């Protein structure tokens with residue numbers, strides 16, 4: 001075990017996000033979620049320390065004790081009966097409140113690092129249970145492979161082969177969308193979702209055109225009504241040359257476009273920044289282009 005573990009964690013987009021009106025005993029909505037990793041990464045470093053220290057760069061507005069990273073470390077230590085005597089440094093590049101799962105990615109990376117440090121598998125039931133208690137998206141970041149998640153969007157049903165495709169991510173500069181507010185908005189007006197089968201079939205075949213045709217998110221109207229700029233971004237993205245298809249990811253405020261080429265993704269991200277002042281990235285989706293150091 002190296003004294004310092006360094007993990008580059010990807011973020012995610014939802015190729016299919018289907019929210020049901022029914023909820024579980026925690027009050028969480030039943031969710032069908034087909035998630036894939038995106039190579040816009042945070043760096044999470046874990047090393048020995050006299051006591052738990054959590055540091056984010058750039059700094060967060062919330063206290064370290066309130067972060068997903070702190071909660072993940074203390075909850076796993078409790079579950080295993082060990083002391084969380086580590087320092088955790090997060091260098092964040094994944095934007096907050098984007099629907100890209102940034103805070104969940106950090107927590108997932110911490111759980112993977114600590115599971116390895118404390119001698120258990122990241123797929124151990126105790127790790128998975130802590131992940132689900134930290135947040136609905138965290139279970140995906142224990143594995144980071146394209147997958148279908150059911151339950152509250154936090155129970156792995158099946159994984160798919162990795163693939164590699166160009167993607168552009170674009171989000172407004174205004175404040176992002178709060179996940180809870182998006183779900184509350186869904187309760188007021190949302191409808192039962194379409195089937196996740198087309199997204200699964202496309203992933204099974206590694207067929208990016210079919211993935212583009214299958215993009216679906218019935219939480220997007222909630223994000224668009226909470227933040228008008230989300231609608232402006234998603235409409236603009238859909239109209240750009242070189243876009244196979246686009247969709248809002250998760251509860252927004254970021255949208256993504258599967259693109260014909262890296263060049264198209266780069267041109268779209270540059271235009272979004274230069275012509276509109278939006279935040280934008282050209283990167284890769286699917287997991288095959290990502291390499292992990294841990």
Ligand SMILES: C[C@](O)(CO)[C@H](O)COP(=O)(O)OP(=O)(O)OC[C@H]1O[C@@H](n2ccc(N)nc2=O)[C@H](O)[C@@H]1O
Nearest residue numbers: 028029031104135136137138152153179180183250251
């Ligand atoms: C929108 C998605 O990002 C899609 O992948 C996820 O469903 C949200 O995952 P997350 O950000 O990890 O969400 P959490 O931090 O667990 O939950 C934030 C809030 O969203 C609502 N929430 C979340 C997940 C879910 N299945 N039902 C819910 O109603 C709850 O009000 C919860 O208090």
Ligand SMILES: Nc1ncnc2c1ncn2[C@@H]1O[C@H](COP(=O)(O)OP(=O)(O)OP(=O)(O)O)[C@@H](O)[C@H]1O
Nearest residue numbers: 062067068096097098099100101102103104106179
């Ligand atoms: N590790 C973390 N990284 C970033 N934000 C965190 C973290 N832990 C707690 N937070 C708090 O959570 C807020 C973001 O929560 P929220 O779940 O809405 O977005 P997110 O996890 O960044 O992305 P997503 O919308 O994709 O779920 C931040 O504004 C911050 O106050």
